[in-house]
Amino acid sequence: MNLDELVNSVPEIKLRENLSRWVREWKQDDKDIETLAYLIGKWHGNVWFQDTDSSNKFHSEFQNFKSAAIDNIGGLTLNERLYWFGLFEVWEGGNEITQNRLRSKLRANA
Template sequence: MNYDEYIKEVERFSGDEVVARLRKYLSEWKKDDSDVIQLANSIERFFGNSWIGNEDTHNHLYGLWSKFEKEAIEGIGGMTMNERLHWFSLFEHYESLQSETAQKVIYAKLCANT
């Protein structure tokens, strides 16, 4: 499951106000300046400090997030740039960038600038 697929799964439960906030944060992350490590920390805090109305929904979404985090974030150091772009659903955005400076922002976001 890549990032956009996770967002789509979260959308299924966005009738819950807390889940709707999670969905909004996940969508906005792709446009902000924070990297994948900051994303992981924010989502972990979100699940730890927010109360999703239905425990099954919480467990489902957190379980999927944990799997994504393990595969995509904890394993990011061994990935190629193309793999990172795929996992975080940033291929189209990256390919549309016109400047090297803008591409470097995506490299930093995906922890690929070392």
Template structure:
């Protein structure tokens, strides 16, 4: 499950919209993947899911995403990083300066 799929897995429209907005802002700013993990953790800790099972499932899905995409980011290629974080479109439409910003965001400088 990549980042966009994680966001779309939230069943409650208002919560999904709020998370989508936060993730969209992260995709545009200069903050890295650790900042994203903190952002999502903070969001999840400050929202109220109507269904406890849905909240627990999101927590589990986020934990799995974090382990695969963030904690193990050093073992991923640039293309894998772009996939995990839903940034292929941003990469393809970016100039060299914005591509460098994305490399930094995804810890892919080298």
């Protein structure tokens, strides 16, 4: 499950839209993946799902995403990083400055 799928897994429309806004802003700024993990954790800790099972499921899915995409970032290719974080379109449509920003965001500077 990549970042966009994680956002779309939130069953409540208002919560999903709110998280989507946070993620969209992160995709456009210069903050890295550690900040993203912090933002999602903070978001989840400050919202109320109508159903505890849905909240627990989201938490579990987030932990799986974090483990695969963030904690394991050093073992991923640039294309895998772009997939995990839903940034292919930004990369393809971006100029050199945008691509360098994404490399930095995804810790792919080498």
